[in-house]
Amino acid sequence: GQQLNQSPQSMFIQEGEDVSMNCTSSSIFNTWLWYKQDPGEGPVLLIALYKAGELTSNGRLTAQFGITRKDSFLNISASIPSDVGIYFCAGQLWTSYGKLTFGQGTILTVHP
Amino acid sequence: DTGVSQNPRHKITKRGQNVTFRCDPISEHNRLYWYRQTLGQGPEFLTYFQNEAQLEKSRLLSDRFSAERPKGSFSTLEIQRTEQGDSAMYLCASSLVGQKGNTIYFGEGSWLTVV
Numbered sequence: 539g540q541q542l543n544q545s546p547q548s549m550f551i552q553e554g555e556d557v558s559m560n561c562t563s564s565s566i567f568n569t570w571l572w573y574k575q576d577p578g579e580g581p582v583l584l585i586a587l588y589k590a591g592e593l594t595s596n597g598r599l600t601a602q603f604g605i606t607r608k609d610s611f612l613n614i615s616a617s618i619p620s621d622v623g624i625y626f627c628a629g630q631l632w633t634s635y636g637k638l639t640f641g642q643g644t645i646l647t648v649h650p
Numbered sequence: 651d652t653g654v655s656q657n658p659r660h661k662i663t664k665r666g667q668n669v670t671f672r673c674d675p676i677s678e679h680n681r682l683y684w685y686r687q688t689l690g691q692g693p694e695f696l697t698y699f700q701n702e703a704q705l706e707k708s709r710l711l712s713d714r715f716s717a718e719r720p721k722g723s724f725s726t727l728e729i730q731r732t733e734q735g736d737s738a739m740y741l742c743a744s745s746l747v748g749q750k751g752n753t754i755y756f757g758e759g760s761w762l763t764v765v
Contacts, residue, residue: 542692569752571753571754573756578759578761579758579759580654580656580741580756580757580758580759581693581741581756582756583753583754583755583756586753626692626693628692630752630754634706636681636683636695636698636706636745636752636754637695637698637706637708638685638693638695638754639695640692640693640694641692642690642691642692643690643691643692
């Protein structure tokens with residue numbers, strides 16, 4: 539089945555630094571989504587990408603849908619302590635609408 | 651709060667007991683999904699409904715699991731004869747078909763611990 543490889547697995551950064559994480563797939567997706575999850579809570583949608591090559595921003599977050607449709611990245615600029623959490627990428631195919639395939643997550647720690 | 655609502659948020663049960671979780675989706679959403687998440691992993695798809703029809707089930711959904719959405723609004727997920735391996739967070743999500751890209755929104759999850 540499809541698998542998403544998300545990297546890095548964890549990051550320890552200083553407040554104010556920029557962060558970059560990415561996700562690659564063995565097969566194509568039609569939609570890429572990025573979620574943030576705090577401990578004990580459900581994933582919260584950050585950015586949704588619907589078209590290959592699309593670059594979308596949400597405040598300090600920027601994400602891109604790779605041209606090959608097999609990858610996506612998420613950048614966070616000027617990190618702050620509340621950015622701490624687990625970031626997940628997820629891919630979706632039109633042929634299986636609703637069935638998201640998730641990456642393993644990137645654990646982000648921000649030191650004040 | 652008009653987001654996806656789940657209850658109970660936490661449940662501790664003895665092995666062999668039955669448990670039921672409830673999910674209330676975002677009110678105008680016609681699709682409802684159940685996912686399961688274990689520690690250190692991303693969520694895994696279990697099943698989804700469009701209105702009251704259950705359209706797809708994962709092979710992860712053994713015959714001890716049953717999900718219903720009787721009136722096309724709220725949904726329940728029942729686990730019968732629970733096993734320790736069922737311990738996980740059960741996530742409900744919803745979306746509106748026809749909305750751009752079928753964006754899926756998750757609830758806060760229901761933690762299950764089987765002892």
